[in-house]
Amino acid sequence: MSIETDIKQTTPFKTPYHRVMVNLMYTSNWVADAQMRVLKPFGLTLQQYNVLRILRGQYPNPVKVSDITERMLDKMSNASRLVDKLVAKKFVLRTECPSDRRAVDVVITDKGLSLLKRLDIHQADLDENHRSKLTEEEAVYLSQLLDKLRA
Template identity: 80%
Template structure:
């Protein structure tokens, strides 16, 4: 289905670039909604999931909250607040950084790792559902074009 059909637009876009921008925003929201539905039964938000994945990537090493902020997909996220919520869920632990008392180190817990393992299976199912829509080559090409657009 075209973006024009999805958003019920009857007049043409002013340019292919304007169509691209609207299509990117619409598709981004579509993917976020799909991911939200996967995470909902686990009581996680997209931003919390992002923090857990960042921490898993560095495990067993601790990560400073400021480093989490830099690596977040959503740059408007409040990493400190997200970490607080994940601590309350016992998915991460927070400790004072020994080398800088103003900094806070965060490490994913075994419970957090186990949750991500369960979510990985769900993510793989979603990935497989998308494989019938794009080939690996098309997915690689699209990703490269998006990288180029941001450069």
């Protein structure tokens, strides 16, 4: 289905560049919505899931909140607030950084790792859905084009 059909646009886009930008935004929201439907039963937001994945990638080493902020996909997220919510759910631990008392170290807990392991199964299902629509070569090429657009 074309972007024009999905957004019920009857007039042509001014340029192919305008079309691709609208298509990127629409598709990004479409992917995020599918991901949110997977996360909702687990009581997680996309941003909280992103923090947990960052922490899992560094496990067992702690990560400073400022480093989490730099690595977040959504740069508008408040990493400190997200960490607070994850601490309350016992998915992460927050401690004072021994080398810098003003900084806070965060590490994922076993409960957080277990949750991510369960979510990995759902992520594999989403990946399989995308695999049925794009070949591996197309996925690589699309990633290269997106990287080129951001360069």
